[in-house]
Amino acid sequence: MSDIKCYCNSGLLFSECCQPYILGIKKAPTAEALMRSRYSAYAVHDADYLWQTTAPKERRYHSKPDMLQWAKSNQWIKLEILKATDFTVEFKAYYLDYRLKAQVHHEKSFFILENENWYYEKGVYPE
Template sequence: MNCYCCSNKPYSECCEPKHKALVVSESAEALMRSRYSAYCTGDWRYILNTYAKAQRETLTEDALRESAAGTKWLYLAIVTQSNSSSPQPGLQAQVEFKAFYALKHKLYLMHETSDFVVEDNEWRYTTGVMHPDTDIVKVGRNDACFCHSGKKFKQCCLKRI
């Protein structure tokens, strides 16, 4: 099975080892992808643990679960990433991404630039800024699917909504 993060790698070789704490994310982008996959699988503990310490103090697994209730994640695209190298103390990075998801049978786009920092030799998520196009997405049934499958939307992700 391909990984939820749309890397075209098997889940068992991509995000699953991170979710099982067998390895740490080698870059901010890898952490972004593994967090997305954790949202897909409902791994709230992993998501909570990948926040920076300051943000983690105000969050709980239950709060994360409630905020994502009913959300079905469909596709992740990394737009840009900066300074996303091996973790070194104090290093910071940004990852801009677009995540398509369904909620109550409607299609949405989350377009965010996320900030990451290295704490305790691991990448951690701090904050994110939403782009103005974050909202409900209108896709025609016969339009090409946003997931780049080469299929029409009606033959692809529409079936998952």
């Protein structure tokens, strides 16, 4: 798996991009890096990482089984970062749903930095 291109569309190898964050070898240094690694975690079906990188105060609104189901029920095609700031990332995630119908998830995600760790806080859906 380490010789494939990263799922986040960075152009780097997975082993040099998101995999070290997902495996806990490194901490994501920015909100954008966390966003990219979370997309890759959906692609490789790593619900533990998705749960761990969700802000603790927001976890009650999410469940690890639901995260895993969403990850597995789709084929993740491409991530496109539209705009990133220190604490937000607007992106489009392209995927095929369980019927193999092309879909686009457009979201502006908000992130927080707590104890030197980045966490996904919430997302809104731009018009």
